[in-house]
Structures are given as C-alpha cells and as structure tokens.
Amino acid sequence: MKIDRVTLMNFRNYQQASVELHDGINFIVGANAQGKTNLLESIFLSSVGKSPKNSKDKQIINFNAERAKIEIDFSTRAGKKNIEIFLDKANKKSIKINKLNILKLTELVGTLSVVYFSPDELKLIKEVPEDRRNFLDISISQFDRPYLYELMRYDKILRQRNAILKSDASVDAKTEQLKLFTPQLIASAKNIISKRLQFIEKLKGYAQNIHTNITLDETLDIQYSYSQKPDLSIEEDLAREYERVLSKDIELGYTTIGPHRDDIIFRIDDKDCKYYASQGQQRTVALVVKLALMGVVRDEIGEFPILLLDDVLSELDMDRQTRLINLCRHYQTIITCTAIPSVDFNVNIIKIKNGAVV
Ligand SMILES: Nc1ncnc2c1ncn2[C@@H]1O[C@H](COP(=O)(O)OP(=O)(O)OP(=O)(O)O)[C@@H](O)[C@H]1O
Ligand SMILES: [Mg+2]
Missing domain, CATH: 1.20.1050.90 (RecF/RecN/SMC, N-terminal domain)
Incomplete structure (x- = not known):
C-alpha cells in the first residue's frame, strides 16, 4: 500500500495542508510542537477510525474551528482509493470510502492498513x-x-x-x-x-x-x-x-x-x-x-501496510538507526524526526513548521 497524498483541513494545528508522500522512506522533519505527530495521527485515524491517543473528536478539531476534515488518497493492489473523515464539534463524525458514506466504523477497518509505532508503544x-x-x-x-x-x-x-x-x-x-x-x-x-x-x-x-x-x-x-x-x-x-x-x-x-x-x-x-x-x-x-x-x-x-514511526530515531544509537532505516526501505515508511539522519540512498523529506509544509 502507498499513501499518495494527505489533505488536512482544521485538523489539530493544521488549517489547510496537503502532503505528498513517496514510496520508501519519508522523513517528516521539524522542531518540537510543529505538527509532526499530528500528521501521523491523521493517518492512523483514517485507518482505525479513532485517535491513537484516544482523543475525542472535539479535541482533534482546530481550536478555532467547528469542523475538520482528513482526506487520504492511496494506492492498493486493487487500485486507487480515497478515505474522507469529517469531524464536527456538534455531531458524530462521518466517513466516506471512495466518496460513499459508510454506516459502521467496522467497515473502515482494513481499508487503509497501517502499523503505528510511538514512544508510547x-x-x-x-x-x-x-x-x-x-x-x-x-x-x-x-x-x-x-x-x-x-x-x-x-x-x-x-x-x-x-x-x-x-x-x-x-x-x-x-x-x-x-x-x-x-x-x-x-x-x-x-x-x-x-x-x-x-x-x-x-x-x-x-x-x-x-x-x-x-x-x-x-x-x-x-x-x-x-x-x-x-x-x-x-x-x-x-x-x-x-x-x-x-x-x-x-x-x-x-x-x-x-x-x-x-x-x-x-x-x-x-x-x-x-x-x-x-x-x-x-x-x-x-x-x-x-x-x-x-x-x-x-x-x-x-501487500505491505504503511509504517508510521513517531520519534523512534531519537531513542536509538547511530548503528541501530542505520539498521532500522535500512529495514524500512522495503515499504512506505513515514518517520518523524527533529533532524534528518544521514543515509546513503534516496529519501523524501517533508519539512513541517507551525502546521504547514514548508
Ligand atoms: N485541536 C488543536 N488545535 C490546534 N492546535 C492543536 C490542537 N491539538 C493540539 N494542537 C497543537 O499542535 C501542536 C503540534 O503537536 P505535535 O504533537 O504534532 O508536535 P510535534 O511536531 O510532533 O512535536 P514533538 O517534536 O515535540 O513531538 C502542539 O503544540 C499542540 O498544542
Ligand atoms: Mg511528536
């Protein structure tokens, strides 16, 4: 599986953002509190239907907004797919798969497969x-x-x-x-x-x-x-x-x-x-x-799910970092970090600052 694009509207500290992702390693780089973990959270939520932190919908929606939306375009063996999650401070969330409303959360499970790792794990x-x-x-x-x-x-x-x-x-x-x-x-x-x-x-x-x-x-x-x-x-x-x-x-x-x-x-x-x-x-x-x-x-x-790694590099020594990144090249991996580690192959680098891609 491969995520092509994540589009966020009023999600956490993102007002309007579109992030293009590549095959293999994608580094999400930025200082503390800029929105790196939030981006992974939006992907996890689109896969499982709830926040990995167990946050309520109204905590996820931007402080200054009433509604939020996550949209994910992704490719699978069965072709291109699209998931949209609509969050509302006053109403229950609604979800569309390929533009069609689903009635139960269980219908979402398995559509976009992710494996998520955070220090909390x-x-x-x-x-x-x-x-x-x-x-x-x-x-x-x-x-x-x-x-x-x-x-x-x-x-x-x-x-x-x-x-x-x-x-x-x-x-x-x-x-x-x-x-x-x-x-x-x-x-x-x-x-x-x-x-x-x-x-x-x-x-x-x-x-x-x-x-x-x-x-x-x-x-x-x-x-x-x-x-x-x-x-x-x-x-x-x-x-x-x-x-x-x-x-x-x-x-x-x-x-x-x-x-x-x-x-x-x-x-x-x-x-x-x-x-x-x-x-x-x-x-x-x-x-x-x-x-x-x-x-x-x-x-x-x-097919491989998508691997989401939050803050793992800061916990590992250089040798382990290199061995880990090498293992992750075989699938689409999205890794957040505060500094780009040195690697001798092609990676996609996405810089995040204050809820925006720079
Ligand atoms: N509902 C919300 N509306 C607006 N901003 C929010 C909302 N919820 C959280 N935030 C803010 O989003 C910011 C970014 O959080 P995030 O966890 O993504 O940071 P990060 O880039 O992963 O930082 P770190 O490197 O420290 O892990 C935080 O400062 C937080 O206050
Ligand atoms: Mg973080």
Whole structure:
C-alpha cells in the first residue's frame, strides 16, 4: 500500500495542508510542537477510525474551528482509493470510502492498513495485559474481519455469563443457567484463542529474525499465555478449566479465565522483558514487534501496510538507526524526526513548521 497524498483541513494545528508522500522512506522533519505527530495521527485515524491517543473528536478539531476534515488518497493492489473523515464539534463524525458514506466504523477497518509505532508503544512490554490484548485484537482485526466479529460475539456472551454470576439467584440456579452459556462462551473463546496462537507463531518467526538483525547477539521469544495441552483440544481444555474455576467464578461474580484475561510474554535470552529487560531492550522489542507485524499483515493481505514511526530515531544509537532505516526501505515508511539522519540512498523529506509544509 502507498499513501499518495494527505489533505488536512482544521485538523489539530493544521488549517489547510496537503502532503505528498513517496514510496520508501519519508522523513517528516521539524522542531518540537510543529505538527509532526499530528500528521501521523491523521493517518492512523483514517485507518482505525479513532485517535491513537484516544482523543475525542472535539479535541482533534482546530481550536478555532467547528469542523475538520482528513482526506487520504492511496494506492492498493486493487487500485486507487480515497478515505474522507469529517469531524464536527456538534455531531458524530462521518466517513466516506471512495466518496460513499459508510454506516459502521467496522467497515473502515482494513481499508487503509497501517502499523503505528510511538514512544508510547513501550506499554506493549511494560504495562498491563489489556494493552497486549489490544495489540493482538487490533492487529488481527486489520486483516481478519471475522475475528473482529468473533470478539464482539465473545464480549456479548461474556457479559451475559457475568450477569448470571453476579445475580442474586441461588448457587444451584446459577449453575443450571451457566450450563447454557458456558458452552457458547467456549465455542467463541476457542475461535479467538486459535487465531491468536496462529498470529503469535507467525509474528515470532519474523520478530526473531529482525531482532537478531538489530541487536546481533540477543534471542527473543514471544509466547501467548494460553498454552495448549498436548492431549486435549482447546475446547476440551477450556471446558475442563471452566469447570475447575466454577465455584470461584460464582463466588467472585465474574468470569476469571478466558481470552479476555490472556496475555503475551516477551523474553530476551529466556528472561521476561517486563521484569528484567533494560529500557533500551524494551524499546527495541516493541519496535521489532511492529516491524514483524508488517510481514504478518503482508502475508495476509498480499501487500505491505504503511509504517508510521513517531520519534523512534531519537531513542536509538547511530548503528541501530542505520539498521532500522535500512529495514524500512522495503515499504512506505513515514518517520518523524527533529533532524534528518544521514543515509546513503534516496529519501523524501517533508519539512513541517507551525502546521504547514514548508
Ligand atoms: N485541536 C488543536 N488545535 C490546534 N492546535 C492543536 C490542537 N491539538 C493540539 N494542537 C497543537 O499542535 C501542536 C503540534 O503537536 P505535535 O504533537 O504534532 O508536535 P510535534 O511536531 O510532533 O512535536 P514533538 O517534536 O515535540 O513531538 C502542539 O503544540 C499542540 O498544542
Ligand atoms: Mg511528536
């Protein structure tokens, strides 16, 4: 995939701007607070439908305006496409794909594929399991819409099951009612878990290669916290587990196991990164995972997504910068930086000053 042009109107600190992007590396260069991250945010929003910072629409619209618009012209294997996002301080946002209104946000997902990395992405390694599950769910949904629907189905059944667990009914009555919901939950959980396991397996393959490429001497391992028992199918295993925790679930009033509680474990040389890796190692792993995701998505959709890198260079030493930029040449990459690093091949340089291209 390749973005040809981003056109912004009253988006953050941009009043009116049009940015042309090239294949390969595009450096977005400027001093602090000029609009570099805002530009990446506009692209992410056009891909996922919401801000990576979880900002509300009215925070995104320029302070002095009532409405904003993002327009992206891009090329895919299937031809030229266009996305328009209309933001309004008073109304809900509306979205057009190829000039046609879409009714649900889920229709947008997968149209423009991006992989986004910001310094904030460190939470993938450091923070709570929910951040890692979000990473899994957003990544897989990008190329697998049935997975997204399965997540919604799971969430609905889980809420029904939790409502029973929390109700005032007797333990016997609850146990009886759960006989209906637990098998449904297991069927849905199995679909989610098996897709996550497949995804992690592919991701790990790419990540280990890239990680060795960048660090030269460390080994990375990635593991989904659900490990399949050799003698049981996922369904059989889950059925046994739900049975095992039934009285605990009833006592606590919610479902204590399942894909909504799972996690990913990253290890460098067999040590869990969350507890043992240095700041620089954690950064490297988070970045490597995003680069690996580029490969996984390419295998699924038949073309590379667009790589958005916010402020990554300032965190890396010169050798790592060079190795990283070299890896990114193979796809369209948009990198923000405050100074242009020296490279010995062609790159596109876009200078941003005070919400305008100069
Ligand atoms: N709704 C808005 N209207 C107008 N300006 C805004 C709005 N939201 C944020 N800004 C401003 O946009 C400016 C640029 O922000 P941005 O995060 O893009 O900077 P940056 O170029 O990435 O800087 P840095 O190098 O520090 O990361 C900020 O000064 C911010 O105050
Ligand atoms: Mg920034």
